[in-house]
Amino acid sequence: xxxxxxxxxxxxxxxxxxxxxxxxxxxxxxxxxxxxxxxxxxxxxxxxxxxxxxxxxxxxxxxxxxxxxxxxxxxxxxxxxxxxxxxxxxxxxxxxxxxxxxxxxxxxxxxxxxxxxxxxxxxxxxxxxx
Amino acid sequence: xxxxxxxxxxxxxxxxxxxxxxxxxxxxxxxxxxxxxxxxxxxxxxxxxxxxxxxxxxxxxxxxxxxxxxxxxxxxxxxxxxxxxxxxxxxxxxxxxxxxxxxxxxxxxxxxxxxxxxxxxxxxxxxxxxxxxxxxxxxxxxxxxxxxxxx
Numbered sequence: 001x002x003x004x005x006x007x008x009x010x011x012x013x014x015x016x017x018x019x020x021x022x023x024x025x026x027x028x029x030x031x032x033x034x035x036x037x038x039x040x041x042x043x044x045x046x047x048x049x050x051x052x053x054x055x056x057x058x059x060x061x062x063x064x065x066x067x068x069x070x071x072x073x074x075x076x077x078x079x080x081x082x083x084x085x086x087x088x089x090x091x092x093x094x095x096x097x098x099x100x101x102x103x104x105x106x107x108x109x110x111x112x113x114x115x116x117x118x119x120x121x122x123x124x125x126x127x128x129x130x
Numbered sequence: 131x132x133x134x135x136x137x138x139x140x141x142x143x144x145x146x147x148x149x150x151x152x153x154x155x156x157x158x159x160x161x162x163x164x165x166x167x168x169x170x171x172x173x174x175x176x177x178x179x180x181x182x183x184x185x186x187x188x189x190x191x192x193x194x195x196x197x198x199x200x201x202x203x204x205x206x207x208x209x210x211x212x213x214x215x216x217x218x219x220x221x222x223x224x225x226x227x228x229x230x231x232x233x234x235x236x237x238x239x240x241x242x243x244x245x246x247x248x249x250x251x252x253x254x255x256x257x258x259x260x261x262x263x264x265x266x267x268x269x270x271x272x273x274x275x276x277x278x279x280x281x
Contacts, residue, residue, distance in 0.1 A: 014210070016178045016217050023163040023171065065210075092213035114217045116159050 006030040006129050011041040011062040011074065012090075021061065021090070021115045028120055030129075033057075037066040038074025045078050045085070057085050058129055061115065062107075064091040064098065072105045079106035086127045090115055136270035143263045152256050156219030173264045179218045180257050186211040187250060194246070201234040204242060208234070211249075222252045 008025055012018045013036045025032045035041050041062065048056030060078070062071040069077075075087050086109070089102040094112040102110050109126065111119050124130040147153045157172075164171040190207040197203050212227035214220075226249040233241030 014182070014214070016175065016182050016214055019175060019178060020160065020163070020217050023168065027163055027165075065206075092209060092216060113213055114156060114159075116156075117162065 006058045006124075007056060008032050009041060009044060009057045009060045010034045011036075011038060011060065011066070011071065013037055013063065013066040017063065017090075017113060024115050024117055024120055027117060028124065030059075030124075038062070038069030038071055038077075040068075041074045042069070042077045042081075045083055046081060059123070059127060060085055060087045061090050062087060063113075064089060064093050064102070072101055075102065075105040075107050088123055133270050136266060140263060140266040140270055143259070143266060147259055147263070151222050152220070152252075152259060154219045154221040154224075156216060158219070160218060173267075175218055176260050176264065179214060179220070180253075182214050183211060183220075183223070183253060186214060187246075187253065190246065194243070199237075199239060201237060201242075205231050205234040220252075220256055223249060223256060226252055 006029075008030050010018065010021055010025065010032055012021060012034070018034055018036075022032055022034065033044065035044055041060070045057065045060070062074060064071040066074075071089055071091070075089070078085070078087065087107045089099075089107045089110040090113055091098065091102075091110070092113045094110070099110045109123065111123065121130070144153075148157075160175050161172050168174075186207065190204065190211070193200070193203055193207055208227050208230045212224055212231070215224040215227060226245050230242055230245035230249065233245055
């Protein structure tokens, strides 16, 4: 797949994590959009032509703890819209209950912070975006 | 000026940071993201890290005073700082974060306070060492001195 056509939504409130994740994603050649909380993520997904299955993004990375709306709730709401876009949680809270909470909310996968080139490669391959 | 000697010194300094456990593999990952489009990426991330971690440590200190024995709150602050340390590979600082969290789990106030003091020392040491490292890199670069960002 032409990586330039892969649109990724990065949902992360902490600047340092956004900067590093953005660099990893851009190095992979994908198009990145960023928001700083779950509510903004839900809005972007809704406004980007969500519904009918896949929405406008090919992949969503979301943190857990964020102001306004956290990653769990954002994941739940995105799924409630009928959006099937793969959602990968990226969080420092990586104990089994944290991971399970995300999966229960509707996330497809979980990776501990920070996002790296190697992790991204596995994720893109897993969801057929490599 | 002997630029190759400066570069050797910088490489040696960086090796020391890894050998002494201040930095881990994540720092190399960050270096790997530096390119022609972002020639100062590593230093920019370092500046961001020290701004972020300084703020988080300050928030935690206030929380320790304002919310005594509120281990859940203290743990939450430290979790953020631990995440920040992970982003740049600040390995020793991350270990102290984990020790602090461990002490929170045990309800050990003294342990938490001790860890925080160690964390602040490691923070100061890493900041000083990375400042020196980046200064050397700037001197060793092809264009010589550059604008020094505030860490």
